[in-house]
């Protein structure tokens with residue numbers, strides 16, 4: 001059944017309090033849920049209460065202290081007739097956590113028990129109005145064998161604990177803040193904690209704890225530091241203070257997503273907790289800092305103010321991503337962070353927005369909400385709120401968010417509530433801007449700069465492309481930051497902001513004897529595609545001179561994308577190719593030589609646009625041709641710039657130990673140098689990579705070297721892959737890297753390698769991190785996935801079919817790569833479609849996979 005936003009109705013009952021009693025066991029856990037219910041004065045009264053369940057059977061149902069037999073099951077829901085007035089319902093269920101391979105609800109991971117309830121996992125634990133607008137105050141008691149589960153955790157504060165009979169012990173937890181069921185959590189296991197304290201701005205002391213397996217304890221320091229920084233930053237930047245006496249984080253090895261913001265008890269994928277320089281890359285460190293912050297920030301944007309229904313998911317996710325992005329920018333520096341955020345948006349969200357799965361940041365319908373935890377809801381959602389901030393300025397934006405938190409604290413709110421609070425608090429008129437919430441598709445902005453006499457005229461024209469179910473679009477307000485540079489002086493006349501709110505606008509600027517150079521969408525002020533014909537020399541100029549770091553990066557990207565798109569098109573001559581490469585070579589040489597650049601930024605400027613991003617510029621792409629042109633350009637640059645790259649690698653190698661920004665930058669450019677050299681001079685690169693590998697004092701250097709080696713045939717590849725495996729055998733997160741590096745490699749035999757790795761004793765379909773490390777890496781490896789034989793497509797389809805019965809949520813995440821078929825040349829498109837049809841024809845598909853496959857077939 002399709003669920004529609006317009007069908008929203010408040011639940012007829014309120015549930016002021018919920019008491020949960022767990023008799024814990026890995027194979028059998030008995031749950032006794034006691035719900036105080038009363039009619040909801042804001043809803044139409046009902047003579048029954050419908051409680052969601054998923055795979056549950058009621059062992060007993062008691063209404064107001066009397067055993068009831070007037071209940072019935074409707075599908076998986078429990079329906080109990082109920083007279084108006086207040087009642088107490090007690091329902092007993094029994095579940096088997098060890099059999100829960102979906103990792104939703106209560107499940108076992110490495111001997112411990114833990115929960116994941118967002119979005120609809122609570123109904124796999126107990127019958128309940130499992131919807132985000134039913135808020136209740138929870139008291140949880142759990143009892144179980146002390147040897148097996150020495151640590152017992154739930155939301156809020158621990159109010160009592162004690163010993164039971166038969167080696168059991170128990171604990172009781174109370175969360176004073178009313179919350180929806182998706183924020184419930186329970187953990188029971190043999191865990192140890194890194195503890196610390198944080199004093200809030202009003203002077204309260206909060207006990208912090210990060211719970212992990214004993215051997216992982218030394219790798220929790222960075223997570224704890226990140227948590228304390230996040231708490232401080234949210235007080236300073238958004239005025240948000242933490243509201244419980246304890247804040248617990250638990251790391252689990254089996255987890256469908258990154259992490260979960262359960263009230264006072266965040267549950268994390270180990271990937272976003274554990275780090276030390278020997279086993280985690282600089283990127284892993286940043287990922288941990290960002291996800292710890294993200295989940296912590298949800299305490300206000302998500303928990304204190306939650307969502308009315310799941311169509312409002314971006315209310316909490318878009319806003320919280322923006323908050324974690326602003327935090328990371330403040331911690332790490334704005335320039336590089338912004339570029340990384342945009343790279344992610346354009347490589348994942350843009351393809352989503354231009355394909356069969358396109359949806360607005362506030363969708364109108366879905367079958368399975370798990371399929372809507374997307375880059376659109378999260379990352380485009382963040383960009384939409386960022387635009388409001390850009391238009392209001394940070395101070396007025398803050399007044400808007402203050403008003404939002406004040407108005408809606410304790411409520412289940414809507415995106416509309418958020419927009420209205422920003423309007424009122426920041427003093428903006430967002431009437432037209434609301435279209436960003438309802439219309440899908442990445443707007444295109446055509447930009448033209450004409451020059452005549454002393455006048456430069458800027459013309460901007462927008463179109464929003466049609467998307468499934470939305471053939472016609474209205475223009476949306478698009479805030480664009482721009483500057484006009486004087487060619488002679490290399491300086492501009494001040495950055496301005498223009499909001500393009502109609503289809504087309506024109507502005508004239510006087511006093512330009514020569515045609516200026518236009519820098520537009522500076523700082524990526526709007527999530528749009530800029531289309532313009534900028535002369536190559538202007539791009540080279542901006543890549544060297546723009547004072548906006550993002551714009552500088554963008555000029556470089558535009559230069560290279562323009563070249564590759566032309567190169568794979570018709571009528572591109574050998575001379576055109578030489579001229580294009582020469583311009584890129586000039587710009588790259590300047591970047592390598594620029595003493596004013598720090599290495600982190602240099603590393604960004606050196607990066608070639610991804611193959612997906614290049615393909616995105618074409619109506620129909622030939623992945624083989626793009627790959628060949630892109631690799632050829634890399635090889636050409638590797639050869640032309642060989643001396644500079646080797647020198648840079650040597651220079652950076654002397655400065656790449658330690659965890660400070662300079663050393664991180666040095667590591668980044670070292671591996672970048674190897675990437676180009678591998679394409680230009682493979683023997684030299686293999687030798688340098690092997691040396692970098694042997695000398696590495698950090699995982700960043702070691703992984704960078706191994707990544708390059710994994711793509712180069714030769715003995716060093718085999719040697720180092722074996723060395724790496726033996727060195728880290730038993731460390732799951734590092735072995736994940738070992739799988740990934742091979743699956744994403746440029747090696748011509750990558751397909752065969754992935755097949756062999758699927759049979760490796762360390763491979764299992766039961767662990768989502770391992771599945772993703774092999775198959776997501778593979779699906780994102782263009783030359784392997786798009787092998788003209790169609791073998792890559794078949795392998796992903798086989799995976800989906802094998803995984804779907806075990807873990808539907810994770811299986812469904814592999815559908816989008818196949819769903820791109822409309823934008824791929826006809827030969828491969830037919831092969832991709834055939835695989836989707838094969839999946840669609842398989843009986844017994846999960847709702848998750850069924851929805852994604854049918855949408856993808858269109």
Ligand code: ARG
Nearest residue numbers: 118119257259260261370373
């Ligand atoms: N709310 C979590 C986060 O973004 C994501 C949890 C999603 N879980 C799921 N099963 N879909 O931080």
Ligand code: ZN
Nearest residue numbers: 294298317320
């Ligand atoms: Zn989130």
